[in-house]
Amino acid sequence: DAGVIQSPRHEVTEMGQEVTLRCKPISGHDYLFWYRQTMMRGLELLIYFNNNVPIDDSGMPEDRFSAKMPNASFSTLKIQPSEPRDSAVYFCASRSTGVSGNTIYFGEGSWLTVV
Amino acid sequence: AQKVTQAQTEISVVEKEDVTLDCVYETRDTTYYLFWYKQPPSGELVFLIRRNSFDEQNEISGRYSWNFQKSTSSFNFTITASQVVDSAVYFCALLPYNNNDMRFGAGTRLTVKP
Numbered sequence: 123d124a125g126v127i128q129s130p131r132h133e134v135t136e137m138g139q140e141v142t143l144r145c146k147p148i149s150g151h152d153y154l155f156w157y158r159q160t161m162m163r164g165l166e167l168l169i170y171f172n173n174n175v176p177i178d179d180s181g182m183p184e185d186r187f188s189a190k191m192p193n194a195s196f197s198t199l200k201i202q203p204s205e206p207r208d209s210a211v212y213f214c215a216s217r218s219t220g221v222s223g224n225t226i227y228f229g230e231g232s233w234l235t236v237v
Numbered sequence: 238a239q240k241v242t243q244a245q246t247e248i249s250v251v252e253k254e255d256v257t258l259d260c261v262y263e264t265r266d267t268t269y270y271l272f273w274y275k276q277p278p279s280g281e282l283v284f285l286i287r288r289n290s291f292d293e294q295n296e297i298s299g300r301y302s303w304n305f306q307k308s309t310s311s312f313n314f315t316i317t318a319s320q321v322v323d324s325a326v327y328f329c330a331l332l333p334y335n336n337n338d339m340r341f342g343a344g345t346r347l348t349v350k351p
Contacts, residue, residue, distance in 0.1 A: 153337060165328065165341040178337070213282060224270050224332065226339060228282035 145214030260329030
């Protein structure tokens with residue numbers, strides 16, 4: 123079975139540019155999460171969706187960050203405008219509420235560098 | 238409040254040594270899940286194990302074993318006969334039953350030298 127798929131794996135962009143990170147969750151999973159990993163703060167939850175609806179975005183750092191989930195198989199995390207302090211690894215993850223639920227599976231991460 | 242503490246920042250061992258990674262957690266919830274994830278140098282986060290708070294049975298999977306003790310709020314991870322491929326950062330995490338905000342520890346970087 124395919125895992126969580128993220129793109130791009132690596133992105134280098136200039137300050138002020140728009141960045142869009144993409145995610146395809148595991149088929150059948152009804153929760154989707156966006157995490158950010160930095161040296162200073164470790165892994166932190168930015169936002170999560172349930173059945174395509176944003177449930178908790180309290181972890182989104184600023185209005186420059188936005189996330190959407192137009193359907194069950196696709197989500198985006200957008201940063202506009204990007205700043206050097208946004209440099210981090212962004213992970214998408216998903217889980218189901220079925221029998222094997224409560225395990226959150228992560229994608230390979232998108233490594234963002236803003237210069 | 239939920240909190241996970243991995244006091245060992247870095248551990249270095251020689252191949253074939255056994256190594257234990259410590260994890261201590263804090264929660265007021267009576268039902269919760271505990272996890273271990275592995276982050277190899279390539280960067281992905283790999284799920285290793287999930288444990289439910291109502292199941293304190295220890296688990297063994299090949300060279301990996303986990304010791305869950307509610308009395309001490311600990312969920313330690315032991316690698317027996319370590320190998321170079323075990324070199325990675327290992328994260329312990331806590332997920333309350335009725336919450337989707339999984340809290341991670343700071344991670345332990347394990348280096349296994351040949």
